[in-house]
Amino acid sequence: MNYLNESTTLRSWFLTTDHKRIAILYLLSLTFFFFVGGMAAVLFRLELITPEGDLLSADSYNKLFSLHGIVMVWFFLIPSIPTVLGNFLIPLMIGARDLAFPRLNLLSWYIFMAGGLFTLTMIVAGGVDTGWTFYTPYSSTYANTFVILAATGIFISGFSSIATGLNFIVSIHVLRAPGLTWFRLPIFVWTIYATSLIMVLATPVLAVTLALVAVERILGVGIFDPSIGGDPLLFQHLFWFYSHPAVYIMILPGMGVISEVVPCFSRKRLYGYGFVAMATLAIASLGFLVWGHHMFVSGQSMYAGLLFSLLSMLVAVPSAVKVFNWTATLYKGTIFLKTPMLYALGFIGLFTFGGLTGICLATLAFDVHVHDTYFIIAHFHYIMVGGMLMAYLGGLHFWWPKITGRIYSEWWGRVSALVVFGGFNMTFFPQFILGILGNPRRYHTYPDEFQVFHVMSSLGATILGIGYLLPCCYLLWSLKFGRRASNDPWHATGLEWRTTSPPPKHNFLSQPTVSGPPYAYESPHPELVIGEGEPEPH
Amino acid sequence: MANEMSSEIAIPYDSADQQRSAATFGMWVFLATEVLFFGGLFVGYVVYRYEYPEAFRTGSAELNLWSGGAMTLLLLLGSMLVAVVDHLIAPSADNRSSLRGPVVRRLVATTVLGIAFLALEFHEYHQLIQDGRFPGHAFRLSDVSSDPLDGRSVEMFFTLFFCMTGLHAFHMCLGILLVGGMAVAIGRSEQPRSLANPMSVIGLYWHFVDIIWVFLYPLFYLVR
Amino acid sequence: MNESFSFFPESASEGALQFDRLSLALFGVCVLFSLGISLAILVFIARYWHSREVDRQFQPSRGMHWLVEITWMLGPLAILLGLFAWGAVVYIRAHRPPTDPVEVNVVAKQWMWKIAHPSGRREINTLHLPIGRPVRLTMISEDVIHSFFVPAFRVKQDVLPGRYSTLWFRATKPGRYHLFCAEYCGTEHSQMIGQVVVQQREEYAEWIAQGTEESLAQAGRRNLDSMGCLQCHGGIPGGQVGPPLTGLYGHRVTLSDGARVVADPEYLRRSILEPAAEVREGFEPKMPSYDGQIDPEQLLEIIAYLRSVADATGPLAGPGTLDTDSRSPGASSPVQQSPDESSPPGPTGEDDVEQPLDSPEAAESRSPPSTDAEESR
Structure with missing residues (x-):
């Protein structure tokens, strides 16, 4: 008996308060939204193969990139690791039977789906063409599309974020197993904790901002539109006050996953545990102070620009600390290149490059030229797709045996990791060059001389797309045909591996206790085999 | 959240104590969210007050100082009653006599005070809307003063006024429902003390809504 | 890489x-x-x-x-x-603002760049520049946020509605370069592109002089006249209701609340659109708002005119030679320091001199000196 088969009715799934089942509900819905957003990307990448607008009209192009941004940011990236892996793992990792408020957890999934439904309705009704940033006064006065529907969708899903974050914070504070002190927590728990803080503190500001856009649209009152007395920069300040920390909502949990995977496949303690944990909190708190670096050319004062540039530079320090500590963890380890490890190493490479280009962007004079060009696009895709998505897939592979009780095909796993890594670089590296050359973002048509890089990018995107389809196939296949996983197929530490795979309904048959620091890996027996699963019984 | 507050120990918890601290802590985190929720609007208020000081002076002269003062008083009184209830019902209080009557009476009084607050607020809304102060196409200001003030920035004042007090009123409605619900629950309960936990969480929420008003009142009514 | x-x-x-x-x-x-x-x-x-046998002892202190x-x-x-x-x-x-730049006005709207040179020459989606001279753009949008981006110059500045943004650069190499709108502005965002044409000085001087009858400053003066601004702002000693307009641009002024601000284009724009917000010390807030009665290009022309009389003194509205002078910036005193030396002297409306400016009829009759000027707008 485990959480998957203890009851199989549809009702038992849709009314479940089990955090593991809710994680599965999220996994399915997020996969759906990921492919919705992905399809949009496929279409506009096809359009961009030629400089002219021959496949899509300007309007459709604008609606597609807006759709891509809105769906990917709010309905995939922000919820991805927290709601799927976080939901599944936090209670297991802290040795609890469930999250602090199980019914609130289920409610937050319904809220999320309601928000998603609004957004889908918006798409069916005809889309929105403001971009995911909803800059005023375009969004509040000029756009003739379904801005209010889209904003409502995001507004609603924001409450799901808040509820999830609140649930994690309280659970981590109150429900830790005996002996599990703060500095014995796995880094994944630390990162989810920091992420939750951001969710709780930043999301309401976005909610209010979008509500004000709607008020302006409905009543025609100038809040952000200067032609009727408003201030368009106020919108940008409020928007980025949320949306910059939101970037850390997206990347911090990814860092958490990497901090679990790297020690496990190096068979070594995470180097500098305390520094990594504190760096997490430092990133989360500094993240609230740097929103102005999105506005260097917006017309804010020069001094504001200087201040935000300096603060943005500071965020790079804790990020660098993390990268160095992960790399140092490999030193004198015993390294196994299993699928999750390949994804994790890919993450480190892509995140490092994304972060370094972020330093370029924080440099005032450089940003002036590349702001709102493809350089920005490339930079944040290196962080969010190269970073976050690699971490998400890596985490999914790492905990797949725990979630489903099955082992997937290792060969296919490695192939997919390499294809994703290669395809990703081919898609987004040329975009750095495009940006430096000065191709502005959100351009439906572009001057001929940029074509070669767009073609490369579109080719890469095709490979990347295949890379994403692969895991769908072999992971699904493993559900039926994969070998059964043992309780701890990777010989990993951490409480989640001290229960059965998949875990029983209330996680542990007896209350686990903790008596030492995390990542208690030691140099292994030379014949150690990991990730192989149990011999097939049938 | 109210669902999470049943008196028996829920699945994730080991003890009633743990469950109580989770509920209280959860409410505090929720209130932090709320502070930021209103915070966005307060930032808007600061920005536009700085940009249009004249208009804000004109706008706030339109509001009824006394009715606002009365509303503040109602809320503060309500908060006091809730605090007393919280004290009465706390498990540590050694008052062994029946506490159902006094508790329910105070909660009902709080609800009534809250409703009176809303009544006054909606009365003021009604007046303002009739005078054409509701932002939007029907907005007009010509009868106020002969100052060649930009009517639009006064409209901004009223936009913020309606948004912020409206959001507060929405919170008041929830608060009244929660406190009223609590009164019914305690009235029916055999063991009112078992409801101390949800009562204190709801009390926190009620105080928070009060405090928001304590900021709104001076910002809109008093600062002229 | x-x-x-x-x-x-x-x-x-x-x-x-x-x-x-x-x-x-x-x-x-x-x-x-x-x-x-x-x-x-x-x-x-x-x-x-994992299968290699190496020393894995690692116990850092x-x-x-x-x-x-x-x-x-x-x-x-x-x-x-x-x-x-x-x-x-x-x-x-x-x-850091340049000294003595070529002042160019840019008005952005969905989906075009409208550019006006000091000589009065106007163009759309193309910007002609002289090599080696600093150029300062004063930009405003009529609708949404746009962004003026010239990759070859490595400059970019958002163009906001309801507020002037400025941008300056000095071109060093003749040629044609891309001009992009970098801030997403709606359906035809990717069509809001143009060219920056950098020319040698002589070539530019030739180009700029073509087909202009009225400089920007002159057009600004005409706007002031036709709206009757000088009735109050003419600076007639004793009888003035509003602050005089000579010697205003770029100078510090004191407001009624004691604050001292520089009368930069942004201040001047606000004073015309929201006169009550910042009232000059010693004056009554009597001026009505011109919001909605004046388009952004006219407003920029007026500012160009005010710039041309930045160092002038004395009344503007009085009968006499001042009027003539002000219509031909670059000519004689008191209007010195014309914004651009290459701007040709405009036609001197000699016949206007006799007309008193204080009466509304005068303002009416002071319509543009030639119909071509009207067309060139």
């Missing part, structure tokens, strides 16, 4: 060179660290592969551990602060 080094767009301004140097440093840091990390990972994988961590915090921090400082210096330099 090294290819990207040669992938700069053409550089055609002073700022571009500084930018390129800074960029090379930044790319150097990017490559150094990402190669360093990648190499370290690859070497560790090869060396500590606490002090050693802290030393390592502090080093890789402070090391990057030093580099970051250096980059910040470098970027800031270039940025601040780019914000």
Whole structure:
């Protein structure tokens, strides 16, 4: 008996308060939204193969990139690791039977789906063409599309974020197993904790901002539109006050996953545990102070620009600390290149490059030229797709045996990791060059001389797309045909591996206790085999 | 959240104590969210007050100082009653006599005070809307003063006024429902003390809504 | 990754060179660290592969551990602060206003750039510039936010509605360069593109003189007249209701609340659209708002006119030669320092001189001197 088969009715799934089942509900819905957003990307990448607008009209192009941004940011990236892996793992990792408020957890999934439904309705009704940033006064006065529907969708899903974050914070504070002190927590728990803080503190500001856009649209009152007395920069300040920390909502949990995977496949303690944990909190708190670096050319004062540039530079320090500590963890380890490890190493490479280009962007004079060009696009895709998505897939592979009780095909796993890594670089590296050359973002048509890089990018995107389809196939296949996983197929530490795979309904048959620091890996027996699963019984 | 507050120990918890601290802590985190929720609007208020000081002076002269003062008083009184209830019902209080009557009476009084607050607020809304102060196409200001003030920035004042007090009123409605619900629950309960936990969480929420008003009142009514 | 080094767009301004140097440093840091990390990972994988027999004893002391961590915090921090400082210096330099620039007005709207030169010559989606002279753009949008972006100059500035943004640069190389709108502005965003044409000085002088009858300053004066502004702002001694307009532009003025502000274009614009917000000391807030009665281009013309009389003194509205002079900036005193030396002297409306300016009829009759001027708008 485990959480998957203890009851199989549809009702038992849709009314479940089990955090593991809710994680599965999220996994399915997020996969759906990921492919919705992905399809949009496929279409506009096809359009961009030629400089002219021959496949899509300007309007459709604008609606597609807006759709891509809105769906990917709010309905995939922000919820991805927290709601799927976080939901599944936090209670297991802290040795609890469930999250602090199980019914609130289920409610937050319904809220999320309601928000998603609004957004889908918006798409069916005809889309929105403001971009995911909803800059005023375009969004509040000029756009003739379904801005209010889209904003409502995001507004609603924001409450799901808040509820999830609140649930994690309280659970981590109150429900830790005996002996599990703060500095014995796995880094994944630390990162989810920091992420939750951001969710709780930043999301309401976005909610209010979008509500004000709607008020302006409905009543025609100038809040952000200067032609009727408003201030368009106020919108940008409020928007980025949320949306910059939101970037850390997206990347911090990814860092958490990497901090679990790297020690496990190096068979070594995470180097500098305390520094990594504190760096997490430092990133989360500094993240609230740097929103102005999105506005260097917006017309804010020069001094504001200087201040935000300096603060943005500071965020790079804790990020660098993390990268160095992960790399140092490999030193004198015993390294196994299993699928999750390949994804994790890919993450480190892509995140490092994304972060370094972020330093370029924080440099005032450089940003002036590349702001709102493809350089920005490339930079944040290196962080969010190269970073976050690699971490998400890596985490999914790492905990797949725990979630489903099955082992997937290792060969296919490695192939997919390499294809994703290669395809990703081919898609987004040329975009750095495009940006430096000065191709502005959100351009439906572009001057001929940029074509070669767009073609490369579109080719890469095709490979990347295949890379994403692969895991769908072999992971699904493993559900039926994969070998059964043992309780701890990777010989990993951490409480989640001290229960059965998949875990029983209330996680542990007896209350686990903790008596030492995390990542208690030691140099292994030379014949150690990991990730192989149990011999097939049938 | 109210669902999470049943008196028996829920699945994730080991003890009633743990469950109580989770509920209280959860409410505090929720209130932090709320502070930021209103915070966005307060930032808007600061920005536009700085940009249009004249208009804000004109706008706030339109509001009824006394009715606002009365509303503040109602809320503060309500908060006091809730605090007393919280004290009465706390498990540590050694008052062994029946506490159902006094508790329910105070909660009902709080609800009534809250409703009176809303009544006054909606009365003021009604007046303002009739005078054409509701932002939007029907907005007009010509009868106020002969100052060649930009009517639009006064409209901004009223936009913020309606948004912020409206959001507060929405919170008041929830608060009244929660406190009223609590009164019914305690009235029916055999063991009112078992409801101390949800009562204190709801009390926190009620105080928070009060405090928001304590900021709104001076910002809109008093600062002229 | 090294290819990207040669992938700069053409550089055609002073700022571009500084930018390129800074960029090379930044790319150097990017490559150094990402190669360093990648190499370290690859070497560790090869060396500590699970089936290899190597020494894996690793027990760093606490002090050693802290030393390592502090080093890789402070090391990057030093580099970051250096980059910040470098970027800031270039940025601040780019914000220091030039002396004696060519003042060009830019009005953006969905989806075109409307450009007006001081000589009165206007163009759409093309900007002609002389080589080697600083050019300052005063930009405003009629609708949504746009962004003026010339990759070859490495400059970009958002163009906001309801507020002037300024941008300046000095072109160093003749040629034609891309002009892009960089801030997403709606359906035809990618069509809001144009060209910047940098010309040798003589070529530019020739171009700028073609087909203009009325300079921007003259057009501004005409706007002032036709709206009757000078009835109050004419600066007639004794009888003035509003502050005089001569000697105003660029000077400090005191407001009724005691604040002292510089009468820059943004202040002048606000004073016309929201006169009650900032009232000059010693004057009554009597002026009605001109919001909605004046389009952004006219407003910029008026500012161009005020700039042309920035150092003048005396009344504007009185009968006499002042009027004549003010209609031909670049001619004689008191209107010195015309915004652009290359702007041709406009036609001197000799016949206007006799007409008193104080009466509304006068303002009416002072319609443009020629119909061509009207067309050129």
